[in-house]
Amino acid sequence: MTDAGMITVEGIGKRFALPQGVMSRLAGHPAPAVHALNGVSLQIRRGETLGIVGESGCGKSTLARCLVRLHDCDDGRILFEGQDIAGLEGPARRAFNRRVQMIFQDPFSSLNPRMKVRAILGEALSVHRMCPAADIPDRIAALLALVRLNPDAADRYPHEFSGGQRQRIGIARALAVEPEVLVADELVSALDVSVQAQVVNLLLDLQQRLNLTVVFVAHDLRLVRHISHRVAVMYLGKVVEIGATEDLFAAPRHPYTRALLDAAPELDPERRSRQVAARGELPSPINLPQGCLFHTRCPLALDRCRTERPELTDRGPQHQAACHLADFGAPSTETTA
């Protein structure tokens, strides 16, 4: 297997049906649905951190859930080491689930409040038969040490821990089954800034030591920039730009990426602007705009953008953007947004 793609996502779509009234059905209207993902394609390489960033409703969490097959896709397919994950059954599916683990956003609802940490971690170990029963206590101690929690944490309940500690327990549970891929959905967004930094440091350290592939889903651009090798920017269920972190942040090639970067407050009080980065709001994912999904807010939209939806095309080595304005943000022809 080459390094080209550990996970390959090919044009996946996901819709969530909405209730439809009898009259609307009789009138022959199409069934209303939230179009969460509209043809997402990307590759995740072994050992890298891929950041997925976007505003709420852009489909980033749905994509994360599709990656671990908590949702089945409606269109397209996801290949894990060349195999379509939708076709996995029985032991093969369990093996996939072991190798690709997810950590959830909310450390308060993702741990069973009635189970002690020992039981939470022990369950993961025994379900996947990771080690003989006699070795489980040692393994639990090792896992807690790995995420820098005290050994006595094993005999406490989740409510006895702070948010940051709970998120560490979530990480320990995911790591218990020795996964190769971690899908982290808004891992630190529920935490205070000083605690966020602790968890981010832990994730960076674990990734290096355990050679993990990480999919880091977040809305915080500063975090994604800090942690990722490559970044995919999503808007209304589509990837609008993907590239190496430095390239993408230094010279965004999609107007939405530019707007997102301009809107994110910088830590430098000297660099202020009073210019609003993007006007308007996210259109409804129920009735998607025709053409380019961003044209309703794009300052540079042309007639073509209103009718024809652009696909991802190459902008540089490993840098793609989905915009009809191929020159946008190009170093030679500086476009002003």
Next chain:
Amino acid sequence: MTDAMLEVRNLTTTFGHGRLTAVNDVSFTVRPGEVLGLVGESGSGKSVTLRSIMRLTPESGAVAGQVLWRGRDVLKMTASDLRRVRGGQISMIFQEPMTALNPVLPVFVQIEENLRAHTDLDRGARAARARELMDLVGIPDAARRLREYPHQFSGGMRQRVMIAIGLASNPKLLLADEPTTALDVTIQDQILKLILDLRDQLAMSVVLVTHDLGVVAATCDRMAVMYAGRIVETGTVAQVFAQPNHAYTRGLLGSVPHAGTERSMLLSIEGTPPPLGALPAGCAFHPRCDFATAPCRTTLPVLEDIAPDRSVACFNRAAVLAAGSPI
């Protein structure tokens, strides 16, 4: 000080008959036309400070100290005087616009309510002013949208409605409690810039409570950092970012990823903020502090002025200063 609009002196707010001290001996001033940022993590007392200024603390809370609004103490005002100031001269906007707005009343009624209470406009003038306010905060199609209910607005638009209500009476001071925390980054950007534009147009002062140092860097003139109910450092935003004098401020700045440090370890603060019921002796930050020395464990450092507009409460500020800004 004479040029202050609002002067808060030794504000202390306790709950449960003095058992929990949420805000402890907090003093600061707000000058005409300035944006003051109140920064801290959850539980640092920044929101309670704001509510104490407006006397919006729950029954169980006791507020001591002075809140001088143009020389008069808000905490000692009679109910009718307070009503004139609150919502009239000082307005407040909240983090969660969906819970702050009344879900069963159209937006127009909620804006008009404030106009009726604080202005002597007649019915027609109130309707006109409501439309004007909707335009001012950038809500298109004002006439139609005034008849709609809060649930028909998006999160950003609801926050605009709340700002419109707050501005209805031409306040001189806007208290904003995490106004953009629930919003997406492009919408946050719109709302923050709206607040700055309105500050210029209406010549009002703003106190902005936030946990996001990026928001402070982008919008505030001066800032005060809070930890465990106390102000630990104040200064202009440029000064504090360039030369943090308190170890907590320095740690907070280092905890935020910034350009040029990709995939390196962040300067994090170990541990978590202490619960208000069990504050450590001495400086409340000492168990998490890399610079802590013996006096920090026993004696509480007071907030000292080190320059005009610049104060810090730390025994080891020279060492912190020497360690430099992480940014």
